[in-house]
Amino acid sequence: MTTRLSDRLRRMNPMGQRGSESLFPSPVDADTRMSKLEKLRPWYFEETPLGKARIFREQMTAFALPPAPDLALILRDERLSGFSMDQALYLDIEATGLSHGAGTMAFLIGTAYFEDQDLVLEQLFVGDPSEEMAALSHFRALLDRFPYLVSFNGKSYDLSVLQSRLILNRLLTDTEGSIKLRPHLDLLHTARQAYRGVFENTRLQTLEQHVLHSDPALRENDLPGSLVPAVYFHYLRTGVVPPLEGILTHNRLDVVSMVELTRHLLPLLADPPPDTPGLVLMNLGRAALNRKLYERATTLIERARATPTAGTSVDQREACLALITAYRRLDQIQAAQAAAMDALQHTVAEDRTERVRLERQITRFQRALDRTPHAQSKDRFLDSLSSSP
């Protein structure tokens, strides 16, 4: 049916560049497209109150799960109290755009969780926008099954998008708070804490390569994230299905990597293994210091200092300065003074201001110690001065 407006739109073409044709032919009809989609995967359809959710489900034998450290303490996040890997839902979405506004749709919700001895992967795929409600409904059910969420940058992206879509589809009631407030372990933040400055960046694929030592062949033909929306739009318009394979594979790799990364990070946070690089230990120590976990900080930083200098080396001076702060808070004056003396050793002669500052600090410590019987440290100090470079 044409109206005056449709005539005007045709003539003026406000969407097009000056004078160009419309960019796309009419989309292929939905039925044709959907029947082609059936061939992509053996989909499993889960019944939900809002229709059938289209799922690709895979079951894998799980590895042994490491014990979980007290994340509530180490990461200073009360909500993560009692966290263990088998009580978490691992989450990574693929969406139509990067913005956090209401119009960004998650067309693939990649999830994984532990069931008995297996790791189950469930990819919820929105084959047609009318299937979104069912996918979200199933996602809600998964959310309710698992008390913890694990994501990579989900705090600022994945959960934001899902929250918006749940509201648009009226799947969150008035009284429920945002899903962003649920107990959530964001691996990006944790990975940054441990690996800042160690590799070229802390992106998932970088960590996959250097920390998880994944087989690079797996990512050889990986679809870059920037092309994902275009592939989905292409499928919607033309019904061409095979490129979707790239999205599903990419998402699967991401989700599995997240689970592996969690398995790697938990012991690292609890008690770093002996071969942990000094810089990583230093990062963890600094993070502990920032969180006012002083015992943990001193343990980690002392270890960092003691590692043999292989690969990236630890800035000894910086480590000593951190130790001074930590030991002072723990009221271990002797250790603080020792750290100050070491710091002085690592301060160049030219930096007079800094040397003087440290010397004064050492003197103050000494006075505090002299109130207790530790006069020997004074002699030690004088000795060390005469033998300093």
Added chain:
Amino acid sequence: MSTHCTIANLLGSWLDDPTMAEIVTSARRLDAEAPEHASIPASLDPRLVKALNNRGIHQLYSHQRAAIDAAGRGENTVLVTPTASGKSLCFNLPVLNDLMAHPDGRALFLYPTKALTQDQYTSIHQLIEEAEAAIRTFTFDGDTPADARQAVREVGQVVLTNPDMLHAGILPHHTKWLKLLRNLRWVIVDELHAYKGVFGSHLANVIRRLKRLCAFHGSSPTFIAASATIANPLELAHRLLEVPVTLIDQSGAPRAARHMVFANPPIVNRQLGIRGSYLHLTRRLVTDLLAKGLPTIVFVTSRLNVEILVKYLREDLAKRNLDPALVQGYRGGYLPTRRRRIEAGLRDGNIQCVVSTNALELGIDVGELTACVIAGYPGSISSVWQQSGRAGRRSGESLTVLVGRSTALDQYLVQHPEYFFGRNPEEARIDANNPYILMDHLKCAAFELPFEVGSSFGDMSPEDTEAALTHLEQHGVVHRAADRYHWMDRSYPANHVSLRRVEAENFTVIDVEPGRDRDALVIAEVDFVSAHTSLYEHAIYNLDGFQYQVERLDYDNRKAFVRRVDSDYFTYAHSKSKVQVLSNDATNEFSHVGEVLVTEKVVGFKKVKFHTHENVGYGEVHLPEVQMHTEAMWIPVPPPIVNGFAGGRDRLVDALRGIGHALHTVASLRMMCTRRDIGLTVDEPEDSGPRLYLYDNIPGGVGFAMRLHNLTAPLLAGARELIAGCACSSGCPSCIGASREMDSDGRLLACQLIDELLGKTKTTLRLVPSPPV
């Protein structure tokens, strides 16, 4: 200062002065108006009543009471009241009263600019504090820090923002604004008249999106709007808000007596119609006011003129042994401390005169000013009233002088002051269904919430909505699945839409020598179409009173490189425009209206000397032609008139061009726009007689053409009056245009043609200027 002088005495001295006889075209006194009171309604929360009482308010003005009553009945209202009539209370009281009774409720206040938003925040916050109510109020705009934004979303009960922020920062993120949108009870739209033309057409669509989201989230707010006095406040409110609206336009506020004087610099060259400098005249008048002890505010049209006039006035005061520091300049962007100093100075008499641009916003209290001098028409009659209202705020008589520049519109107004004393003829026009603007917002709306098939966007019919969504689908940004259209693109549409423009292809103007160790500086942006007539190489581009010459135009990258110059001429582009009629949508006795394709090609430019208007050079321009789809009205000259016209066809076309020039002026006044917003062309198509076209100079149109078509007869009559009453001898830029050959009967022929078009058989010649009232 010498002894206190009354305004009446001053005016007497002016009118007695023979040199002023030619200058003062009109002087009239508007009588004082007594207030009309009404009681404070019993439904008002006692805390608010107490706050009012503490301010010395024990009764309300009638319009304030009417506003509160209408709001209480849940009626959408539009208030039209003059400056300083207690307008803020008209919405602050009902909104606060309601939120005190419904603490979960929310209110959204919209202001066109951040500065106005800040001022209103202060005003409402003060009232809340005085009433000791715990209502959380926030401004939300680009300056709101990230951590504060979450707080506003969660707990803000009154949120003040501007259209740009609502459009790009709130609506697309509506899922984060649940508390506001689920509980929205009030939407306040102040300065409604500011939403005209392109800006208004955009805002209408932003409001459509807002209402759509409110419906989704389950709220149905009441709208309260406030407008300056224009001819069509109710129509504007209907078009912008698309809801039933009650009009409240009888002000119960008192008004002190006011003297209005219109001044025109004397003619110095009758043949060319050139007048003396309006700034010199302003200087003379203001100096006289100050010498007679009357504190004055002066409004000028550019920052440069602020500096110039302050300098002149200080020189004059010094000559009379008065303190030059009595005069202060004021420009937008002054820090609060500097504003407070000026206010204090005005209060204690250390400052007797403020020279300001139009930027003097509501936030400065100018105290006891007696006189207001407006140097150059500020662009709309309602602005003149707003500026005039700055004087005489605390009872006592006031004086306003409007000094005309030599532009066509200024001249028309100072010679037709009846526009200020009768009904304001200015109309604010918008077209919410301008296809370019509509599509931009439809994209944003689809991003915000999928469209159900068969639904309507705003007041549009379901069929039109469907047509528009189909257009989006053909361009691949929405996808239809089952019964819904879903947004399917990775972009964030709101970022690509500016609420002040139609198409984004602006040219940037870059100063290559900005000084201060900078390499280059972007000083302005010019829309695509205007760029062809103002940014060709060697053009003189004017900005803020300064001149720049275009050294190089990088057309493909949309950049113009300019350098400051001090030139004694301006440049004027000659373009040939062709108008092709695409559809004839309506016809009446005098004109037609419909959709057109305007093709404009700039062929060259003239260098024209200031004041004398001599041609001092010519240059070529090599730019591609520009095509624009828009709406136009056209006046055809019927064959009998063509054949019978004294002087032949060529003279007729010339006369038609002259009429067009005058019509352009009159139309710009009525449509409350600048001459640049309306295009003018005369052509002679082969298959019909000569035609005159007036078109919306904005792609897609904003509603001028249709309205002008309905007003053709009165507009022609207005043009005739303008031409007949002009003081020049044979035609000038103020009436039929300067580029005519200077034959002595140009004006006569134009009047004759108008008479014939209007069906009058005899032309009565009256080519003398109307005497001052």
